[in-house]
Amino acid sequence: MASEIVTEQQVKMKPKKKESQVVQVFRKLIKNKLAVFGLMIITLQLLMAIFAPFIVAYEPDEQILEATELPIASEGHWLGTDNYGRDMWTRLVYGARISLVVGIISVVIGLAGGITLGLLAGYYKRLDGIIMRFVDLLFAFPGILLAMLIIAMLGTSIVNVVIAISIWSIPGCARIVRGSVLSVKKQEYILAMKSLGAKDSRIIIKHILPNCAAPIIVFATMRMATTILSTSALSFLGLGAQPPSPEWGAMISAGQDYMWTSPHMTIVPGIAIMLVVFAFNVVGDGLRDALDPNMEYPE
């Protein structure tokens, strides 16, 4: 009988199935209204990029010479047309694809380089000095200057922009990862792993790297914003995507000559860039809060 009661209590006290960390972070994230707005914008951009050919009626370079510089809300062209009669909505949708692809590739390459350098510098003291001095050196180029120097070396093209921005992302990521590694490697379980004779590569990849994930995720999200902004800036300056590419920065650059007669050519791509960059910034902010265990959330 007694054993039956105990069993009943045990059933009552049985803890709920523990939520995975990802679900917990997502729950916290969606309590942040701005982050939800950001997520919606990013999803929209993703859908535009993937389904571009299905949601537009024209080709991005298709010129309708009898319908040039049509204003916003024109028939058949709800965002108007540019000076060559190209549909602005079509170009905007295809531009979303370019900025997303360039952003993702640059961030992934930058992360790969930054994580590797950060892990090595943080874990091996003898490599720390040399790697971090190199990182400091790259940090000595303010803002977009490092990317410009690389483009000056490689030449102007969108591929070179990807390379330049990837390299530019490395020092920031390396510094963040190194900082996390330094705090994680002092934990007792890492010391225990070492004393058990685990290989360095196993400790780094299986035990240290997953514990550095939070700052890396936040960095990657924020970096997407910087990358999209920088790609468009470089294209605006004529150093990135070249005409007739529907890249948003290049569209603004082309629109500048028509600002007096067709301001929508400049306004539309600018708003697109601002919204997407804003979205990645607020999601990054939200993720930073959601991944912070000390942050309290209202129920």
Added chain:
Amino acid sequence: MLGLIVRRFFQLLILLIGISLIVFMSMHLAPGDPAAIIGGPTASESDMEAIREDLGLNKPVLVQYFDYMKGVVQGDLGYSYQTNQAVTAAIITRFPNTFNLAIASMIVAVVIGVIAGIISAIKQNSWFDLSSTTIALAGISIPNFWLGSMLILVFSVTLGWLPVGGLNAPFYTLEGMKQLILPAITLGTASAAMIARMSRSTMLEVVRSDYIRTARAKGVKEKSVIWLHALRNAMIPVITVIGVNFGSLLGGTIITEQVFAINGIGRLMIDGIASRDFPVVQGTVLLVAALFVIVNLIVDIVYAMVDPRISYE
């Protein structure tokens, strides 16, 4: 303090040598023969060989680097491939425009950023706080080349209040100030947003500290608590952000100068990149990076002076 300054100065020297090496090597590795760029399409092989000989391009890379650095130390950054003008002279002519623009945008950034950040912190969770933090986030997200175009569209094209571009009148004249307003707002907005966010968070931290509670308990007026007691400590981390931002503003002038057709270092650099004029690119990049690290050094020293708790030992 003297020890800190001396140590930092030596670190700066090493950093400057590293920067010069990276910049020099990048230009050296760039595809394209400088002799062909200078000689043009009609140059014969013997002409190009003469140009290479004249520029010392036949020497080993390291010798070329040391020759270049010898010139840099003496203020000689070489000659433009396109115009044959001395790069140093071109930089000296254009530097005041870039410097004035950077200073004006810094003023915009600090005034707007600090005031907005402090009011946000004092009136936490009010409509002002909510709108100012959202605007600050939007400010970081606005592409400054687009913001510049929009400001031109509104204030120059539509309202006709301010000039469309250019920066040729001295900054202390009315015309010069008018020419500076739009570029300074364009360049300063993102920094203002960052400074506002930083000021808000540090101010919030400070007003919750014990010494502020004590000051309030002693009956000190709220204005004095905020402006005399809290602000001084809250501004310490903000100084770093301001310093780092000043360096970034120097880099940011590159884009703003292009939008407003300002004859500054940035435009010189972009034209140099577009025409593969390596001495110009080399000289301008070197100058901006060197200024950036020097400003950072000054910030570090000021930081240590303002906050005696900071030790770099």
